[in-house]
Amino acid sequence: MIEVENLTKSFGPTRAVNGITFTVGDGEIYGLLGPNGSGKSTTMKILAGILGPTSGRVVVGGVDVSQDPRRVKEITGYVPETPVLYESLTPVEFFNFVGSVRGIPREELQERVETLVRAFGIGSYLGEMIGSLSFGTRQKVSLIAAMLHDPRVLILDEAMNGLDPKSARILRELLLQFREEGRSIVFSTHVLALAETICDRVGVIYNGEIISEGTVEQLKEFAHEESLEDVFLKLTESQDEVSSIVRALKNAL
Numbered sequence: 001m002i003e004v005e006n007l008t009k010s011f012g013p014t015r016a017v018n019g020i021t022f023t024v025g026d027g028e029i030y031g032l033l034g035p036n037g038s039g040k041s042t043t044m045k046i047l048a049g050i051l052g053p054t055s056g057r058v059v060v061g062g063v064d065v066s067q068d069p070r071r072v073k074e075i076t077g078y079v080p081e082t083p084v085l086y087e088s089l090t091p092v093e094f095f096n097f098v099g100s101v102r103g104i105p106r107e108e109l110q111e112r113v114e115t116l117v118r119a120f121g122i123g124s125y126l127g128e129m130i131g132s133l134s135f136g137t138r139q140k141v142s143l144i145a146a147m148l149h150d151p152r153v154l155i156l157d158e159a160m161n162g163l164d165p166k167s168a169r170i171l172r173e174l175l176l177q178f179r180e181e182g183r184s185i186v187f188s189t190h191v192l193a194l195a196e197t198i199c200d201r202v203g204v205i206y207n208g209e210i211i212s213e214g215t216v217e218q219l220k221e222f223a224h225e226e227s228l229e230d231v232f233l234k235l236t237e238s239q240d241e242v243s244s245i246v247r248a249l250k251n252a253l
């Protein structure tokens with residue numbers, strides 16, 4: 001369970017997150033959708049215990065992030081938008097490093113690494129330096145590292161980025177399984193068709209505020225639109241702008 005109450009985060013004069021409130025239940029996938037710079041990553045870093053809030057209350061798995069960010073990190077798996085990896089380690093060395101920092105028993109670690117490496121099909125890259133891997137393979141390394149300690153909560157910031165269709169399908173199935181097991185998942189993406197298929201509820205964040213929230217069906221009904229993409233463009237006041245840019249392009253080209 002995740003509870004976010006009146007959360008704000010400022011960077012100097014910039015108010016990146018402006019009083020947002022939402023909850024994510026056990027066994028729920030919550031989609032955080034919003035245009036570039038709307039505050040998704042900042043919110044997710046706070047949920048993962050990486051950044052402290054400016055004000056408000058955030059409780060992850062019963063733990064207040066301001067009081068015990070270390071415990072929050074123990075129960076949370078976080079995949080950042082840009083993977084933070086050690087370029088000169090191999091994936092195996094990196095997984096062992098993560099395992100020792102997390103205090104995962106050796107046999108359990110080995111078993112989980114084997115299962116996840118097989119699932120994401122990166123067995124042939126285990127001996128290569130991370131710095132030499134493709135973007136998508138690095139993303140898979142980042143995903144596996146975030147799941148090694150069997151976290152109750154997953155915070156995935158554009159985690160499908162760079163994944164080929166097969167790996168994207170595997171991640172999707174894995175998330176659905178995690179949901180079955182009662183874990184809470186927060187998932188940001190710009191691919192709205194994906195959000196439509198995977199998220200139980202979505203929150204649309206705009207200028208640091210959640211401007212609409214509900215199931216995809218509820219949002220479509222509310223906005224009188226047929227697709228989540230149209231709902232999104234309407235709510236973020238981009239629909240007219242997109243039409244006039246497309247018109248201008250047609251005239252100019």
Ligand SMILES: Nc1ncnc2c1ncn2[C@@H]1O[C@H](COP(=O)(O)OP(=O)(O)OP(=O)(O)O)[C@@H](O)[C@H]1O
Pocket residue numbers: 011014015016034035036037038039040041042043081
């Ligand atoms: N460390 C920082 N220092 C100063 N400003 C920051 C910092 N991190 C984020 N911001 C600002 O906070 C706002 C929200 O940024 P954030 O990265 O949370 O947006 P986002 O919704 O994740 O965007 P994107 O879809 O482009 O990833 C932006 O105006 C950004 O420039």
